[in-house]
Amino acid sequence: MEPLYVINFKAYPQGIGKRAIELAKTLDEVAGETGEKIIIAVQPTDIARIVDKVEIPVFAQHVDPITPGPHTGSIPMEAIIEAGASGTLLNHSEKRLRVCDVAGVVRRAREMGIKTIVCAGDEYEAGAISRLKPDYVAIEPPELIGGNVSVSRAKPEVISRGLRAVSPVPLLVGAGVKTCEDVKKAIELGASGVLVASGIVKAENPRNAMLKLIGRM
Amino acid sequence: MEPLYVINFKAYPQGIGKRAIELAKTLDEVAGETGEKIIIAVQPTDIARIVDKVEIPVFAQHVDPITPGPHTGSIPMEAIIEAGASGTLLNHSEKRLRVCDVAGVVRRAREMGIKTIVCAGDEYEAGAISRLKPDYVAIEPPELIGGNVSVSRAKPEVISRGLRAVSPVPLLVGAGVKTCEDVKKAIELGASGVLVASGIVKAENPRNAMLKLIGRM
Amino acid sequence: MEPLYVINFKAYPQGIGKRAIELAKTLDEVAGETGEKIIIAVQPTDIARIVDKVEIPVFAQHVDPITPGPHTGSIPMEAIIEAGASGTLLNHSEKRLRVCDVAGVVRRAREMGIKTIVCAGDEYEAGAISRLKPDYVAIEPPELIGGNVSVSRAKPEVISRGLRAVSPVPLLVGAGVKTCEDVKKAIELGASGVLVASGIVKAENPRNAMLKLIGRM
Amino acid sequence: MEPLYVINFKAYPQGIGKRAIELAKTLDEVAGETGEKIIIAVQPTDIARIVDKVEIPVFAQHVDPITPGPHTGSIPMEAIIEAGASGTLLNHSEKRLRVCDVAGVVRRAREMGIKTIVCAGDEYEAGAISRLKPDYVAIEPPELIGGNVSVSRAKPEVISRGLRAVSPVPLLVGAGVKTCEDVKKAIELGASGVLVASGIVKAENPRNAMLKLIGRM
Numbered sequence: 001m002e003p004l005y006v007i008n009f010k011a012y013p014q015g016i017g018k019r020a021i022e023l024a025k026t027l028d029e030v031a032g033e034t035g036e037k038i039i040i041a042v043q044p045t046d047i048a049r050i051v052d053k054v055e056i057p058v059f060a061q062h063v064d065p066i067t068p069g070p071h072t073g074s075i076p077m078e079a080i081i082e083a084g085a086s087g088t089l090l091n092h093s094e095k096r097l098r099v100c101d102v103a104g105v106v107r108r109a110r111e112m113g114i115k116t117i118v119c120a121g122d123e124y125e126a127g128a129i130s131r132l133k134p135d136y137v138a139i140e141p142p143e144l145i146g147g148n149v150s151v152s153r154a155k156p157e158v159i160s161r162g163l164r165a166v167s168p169v170p171l172l173v174g175a176g177v178k179t180c181e182d183v184k185k186a187i188e189l190g191a192s193g194v195l196v197a198s199g200i201v202k203a204e205n206p207r208n209a210m211l212k213l214i215g216r217m
Numbered sequence: 218m219e220p221l222y223v224i225n226f227k228a229y230p231q232g233i234g235k236r237a238i239e240l241a242k243t244l245d246e247v248a249g250e251t252g253e254k255i256i257i258a259v260q261p262t263d264i265a266r267i268v269d270k271v272e273i274p275v276f277a278q279h280v281d282p283i284t285p286g287p288h289t290g291s292i293p294m295e296a297i298i299e300a301g302a303s304g305t306l307l308n309h310s311e312k313r314l315r316v317c318d319v320a321g322v323v324r325r326a327r328e329m330g331i332k333t334i335v336c337a338g339d340e341y342e343a344g345a346i347s348r349l350k351p352d353y354v355a356i357e358p359p360e361l362i363g364g365n366v367s368v369s370r371a372k373p374e375v376i377s378r379g380l381r382a383v384s385p386v387p388l389l390v391g392a393g394v395k396t397c398e399d400v401k402k403a404i405e406l407g408a409s410g411v412l413v414a415s416g417i418v419k420a421e422n423p424r425n426a427m428l429k430l431i432g433r434m
Numbered sequence: 435m436e437p438l439y440v441i442n443f444k445a446y447p448q449g450i451g452k453r454a455i456e457l458a459k460t461l462d463e464v465a466g467e468t469g470e471k472i473i474i475a476v477q478p479t480d481i482a483r484i485v486d487k488v489e490i491p492v493f494a495q496h497v498d499p500i501t502p503g504p505h506t507g508s509i510p511m512e513a514i515i516e517a518g519a520s521g522t523l524l525n526h527s528e529k530r531l532r533v534c535d536v537a538g539v540v541r542r543a544r545e546m547g548i549k550t551i552v553c554a555g556d557e558y559e560a561g562a563i564s565r566l567k568p569d570y571v572a573i574e575p576p577e578l579i580g581g582n583v584s585v586s587r588a589k590p591e592v593i594s595r596g597l598r599a600v601s602p603v604p605l606l607v608g609a610g611v612k613t614c615e616d617v618k619k620a621i622e623l624g625a626s627g628v629l630v631a632s633g634i635v636k637a638e639n640p641r642n643a644m645l646k647l648i649g650r651m
Numbered sequence: 652m653e654p655l656y657v658i659n660f661k662a663y664p665q666g667i668g669k670r671a672i673e674l675a676k677t678l679d680e681v682a683g684e685t686g687e688k689i690i691i692a693v694q695p696t697d698i699a700r701i702v703d704k705v706e707i708p709v710f711a712q713h714v715d716p717i718t719p720g721p722h723t724g725s726i727p728m729e730a731i732i733e734a735g736a737s738g739t740l741l742n743h744s745e746k747r748l749r750v751c752d753v754a755g756v757v758r759r760a761r762e763m764g765i766k767t768i769v770c771a772g773d774e775y776e777a778g779a780i781s782r783l784k785p786d787y788v789a790i791e792p793p794e795l796i797g798g799n800v801s802v803s804r805a806k807p808e809v810i811s812r813g814l815r816a817v818s819p820v821p822l823l824v825g826a827g828v829k830t831c832e833d834v835k836k837a838i839e840l841g842a843s844g845v846l847v848a849s850g851i852v853k854a855e856n857p858r859n860a861m862l863k864l865i866g867r868m
Binding site for chain 4: 442444445446447450451452475477478479480481482483495496500502503504505506507508509510512513514515516517523526527528529579580631632
């Protein structure tokens with residue numbers, strides 16, 4: 001099965017504003033040249049400016065559990081959709097949400113026709129979230145996020161247990177994923193794709209880093 | 218003194234996406250025709266698309282207390298600046314912040330050269346915030362927000378006490394402000410301007426509502 | 435099956451301090467006289483003083499997702515256990531928690547031998563929570579909490595759907611429960627018990643209110 | 652001037668339940684023998700059980716910004732007062748609060764006759780808080796909390812600047828305070844006392860640690 005690559009720009013300096021637009025275009029070219037499935041998750045301020053320059057799906061990194069109305073400083077799903085987002089990450093370890101809010105946002109996303117990738121730190125959290133039927137559950141052991149050891153190598157059991165916990169919702173895995181071996185291992189164990197951030201966004205040469213990740217370099 | 222009009226688009230359906238762009242252009246025209254000082258505070262997803270279409274300053278409604286780095290789902294000041302914002306609202310009653318976060322964001326805004334309008338619910342909160350030296354403190358009695366009775370009429374003492382509490386930081390007032398009498402009264406009492414949301418954003422004819430607010434219609 | 439009655443003292447004036455101790459003793463007497471299963475959930479400040487005066491189980495209303503250590507102002511499970519609590523409510527609509535925190539606290543409670551009753555607002559949230567295997571899931575439609583119409587009468591489908599969603603975890607229901615008919619209906623539909631707050635705590639005569647609730651008066 | 656010693660039990664294992672009661676009695680004996688002013692800040696579950704065994708003032712570590720009513724899992728000021736607390740810490744770096752909540756709780760504490768010690772991380776935050784007129788402002792540079800280098804030695808300028816920022820509200824300082832030289836230095840610089848946690852609570856012999864801190868051993 002073809003893996004899905006979700007590239008999370010976070011709030012890295014390399015993933016904001018003009019640099020985010022350049023990075024998005026680079027990843028879009030790689031997707032075009034190789035036929036790989038790449039999704040990017042960007043700052044809300046950058047969604048509209050990136051969407052009109054790339055073919056790959058552009059996701060938000062979060063959306064607030066509100067409907068349009070008097071909510072200063074909160075972002076409703078309508079705002080990211082109007083900006084052109086086709087989905088959103090949710091509940092990342094850097095932005096954990098309440099059960100009721102994950103439930104509400106996932107349901108609303110389904111009604112409004114956008115995708116959700118909901119993060120979890122372990123198979124227990126992942127199992128609970130899978131009951132809400134997001135499009136993907138992504139397990140990222142928090143202690144490996146941002147590091148150099150990948151989840152596939154350090155904690156393969158997280159993937160196999162995670163699969164059982166979230167089935168039939170497809171599973172993504174993340175944290176420390178940097179090489180195409182990391183990806184292969186994850187896919188072999190049953191994952192549908194990977195979540196990557198620093199490995200691509202902070203790379204000196206993101207094009208090469210992405211090509212290496214997908215095994216074309 | 219010329220009053221400052223801060224129009225907060227909130228997350229109103231009329232203040233998101235295409236409708237936000239139209240509304241921004243309308244208010245920009247009014248500012249151009251009348252010479253009045255108008256600032257708009259919009260969704261982060263809309264900043265960049267509005268900034269290149271208007272002359273009036275575009276503010277964010279909030280910015281997260283983080284610096285660029287691994288913070289999925291949080292918006293650093295750099296992101297709104299890159300999108301073209303020249304300032305931000307902070308601590309609105311719909312998004313109250315911790316003391317340490319108001320302190321940190323106001324200081325950072327000063328260093329990075331953007332403006333801050335920090336909201337407060339009463340003169341005590343306003344007084345504390347004024348010590349952090351934002352560009353403006355805005356007092357909005359929460360019980361009047363979104364209603365039809367203006368702070369100038371219902372609670373003129375909030376303005377006079379607020380002035381003493383925040384001096385020498387200039388004071389804005391808000392909540393229920395809809396007519397040019399509301400504005401005049403506030404300015405007479407010493408305020409430097411007003412915060413308005415539903416009165417303009419939800420008006421059937423925002424152009425007329427804005428013209429009325431500034432006393433040209 | 436014998437229903438379980440969980441009486442939530444909340445932060446009602448009648449449920450704090452000396453009045454909480456009196457109320458606890460009253461409910462304990464009713465439990466002793468009637469043989470009914472009653473649990474009370476009280477302020478953390480009152481746990482120790484109530485535990486040594488009653489036979490019925492005393493629960494906390496919440497416990498923070500921390501382990502003992504440098505956490506000023508947060509209450510670890512060890513603190514409520516030392517005070518004599520035998521369980522805790524969690525995720526009440528007035529104190530919703532993040533998925534990761536419900537997961538962590540429920541797991542820890544199991545390891546440390548205390549019970550958890552985890553609240554949910556609907557069958558979706560309840561289903562997700564049931565995967566974490568708390569001792570009970572309690573569904574309370576937020577719009578009915580504190581009102582005079584019971585969930586059993588106004589929304590019987592919440593109970594039947596809730597049962598399917600949480601099975602095999604036993605289900606409690608709450609919100610507006612005030613009469614023994616409300617309880618009977620809930621039990622008939624398959625619930626294992628009820629959550630009650632204002633109906634008992636704010637009653638002029640809590641003893642009579644409790645006797646009525648269990649159908650002995 | 653006689654320094655005030657505020658001993659924060661946090662959620663340390665040594666500061667919970669039976670061990671908290673023993674620690675409180677030990678510190679109370681030291682206060683009785685030496686005439687020093689010692690305050691302890693304990694878990695809410697322990698307030699009532701400690702209050703009836705000691706003479707020294709017992710504080711809460713936090714109180715929620717609510718008034719009595721339907722607030723499951725939140726602790727109103729009435730609950731800690733009923734339990735016997737004579738004051739509360741607020742806004743500790745491990746439990747930072749919103750501006751509006753510090754303002755509300757400090758005002759309420761004054762009305763209800765209990766004391767507040769409000770923490771701050773630097774002189775800016777401290778200055779803002781001082782405007783709310785708590786009984787004390789306590790500055791603790793977060794990076795020194797729990798460490799072995801005291802604020803008086805590492806950052807004496809925090810104390811002098813803090814004093815100017817909070818005047819006329821008296822200033823406490825904390826973070827890394829372990830020796831009587833640390834205390835002396837702080838008092839010389841103008842502080843009214845110190846906040847100490849691990850230095851006493853985690854000491855092998857808290858009695859000796861306290862005696863050393865006050866310079867009697």
